Amino acid sequence: MHLGHTHPAPAALSADARRPDGARRALRIGLGGPVGSGKTATVAALCRALRDALSLAVVTNDIYTREDAEFLLREAVLPPERITAVETGACPHTAIRDDISANLEAVEDLEDAVGPLDLILVESGGDNLTATFSKGLVDAQIFVIDVAGGDDIPRKGGPGVTTADLLVVNKTDLAPHVGSDLARMAADAKAQRGELPVVFQSLRGESGVADVAAWVRERLAAWTA
């Protein structure tokens, strides 16, 4: 394809790996999972862990407010121009799976406005266990559940738990208080996911988001290789 300066290609359609100017676009990673499982907290921790080494931006998909975007702004994890909120019309899974056009615009506009970017995190609105991201929107997805939501969630499976590229079991520090059996959750996740990775995480613990950040760095290395 001709990519000269006088006739730039029109805007990208979906997951095209190159931008209209021919440059490689940022890696896009989606974070989904039930309401309250710690998606926004994980995004905030990832931004703090990666922002010194990488050029980052975040798209949030709030269900009926701008609370997630405002939390990230208040916490000042990134400059405000690197955080965009998408409105989802009461249907968070539609905006990340069935009709991804608003989210595609948000990621492309971020690259236009503050790029070049290495990584864009797309956070879904809190949803149910069937919510997954379209491959037209993200290159990899993280599904975040927490121990307080019930230790039977890995056993129940569903598309998020079963197929996400990374499953994060969050708030492990709460396990003794809510009677969740971490060993059982790990065994159930293994049975559902086979070789796909699982991270048990407590953002209040010493290692915090380190394992997830390391996984993101691996994905980025593969993307830019």
Added chain:
Amino acid sequence: MSRAALLVLADGRFPAGGHAHSGGAEAAVRAGRVTDAPSLEEFCRGRLHTAGLVAAALAAAAVLGADPGELDAAADARTPSPALRAAGRRLGRQLLRAARATWPSAELDAVARRFPKGTHQPVVLGLAARAAGLAPEDAAHCAVYESVSGPATATVRLLSLDPFDAAGVLARLAPELDRVADCAVEAARRAADEGADALPAASAPLLEVGAEWHAGWPVRLFAS
């Protein structure tokens, strides 16, 4: 032309961003103007004969080959609310993406280059119909149907309205949709000779006022 192509374009699940918009229904529900199926029907009727008619004429004119820049300016002039102009452009940009992927055409690519942040949704709807090999009548029908189906499905979510009642509202409006689409096509054909000023300029002040009010809410289910 293929009649089924019209079904693809008109399908509520066509991935062009419409699901996040209520067509003014969220503001009307909050204001107490839409409370049940009969008031939804009146709301839809009002929208059909104003915003629906204008959108259908713009779409039909685009199918007939009118200049998209002239139609974009005509749409701006017929949309007093800045929030509605922004929503119309955003939806146009989203529809253009979907249409380019669905019916690849040099004409659609050229429009994407010319309007990188989007032109008004009805203009893109007409260009998409043209790329799909459809007629002005098809684009007009698609536009009038969207003008009422969006608010109807949004109201099902907003009021927990019985979905069968909402479908009944749409079915009762169908003969009126046909008549408005015919008027729109007639105007678009006139505009082909006389210019965009011949396109209808019907406006619903409460829709425009409601859109500005809605845009200022901190908490809402729909983007417009």
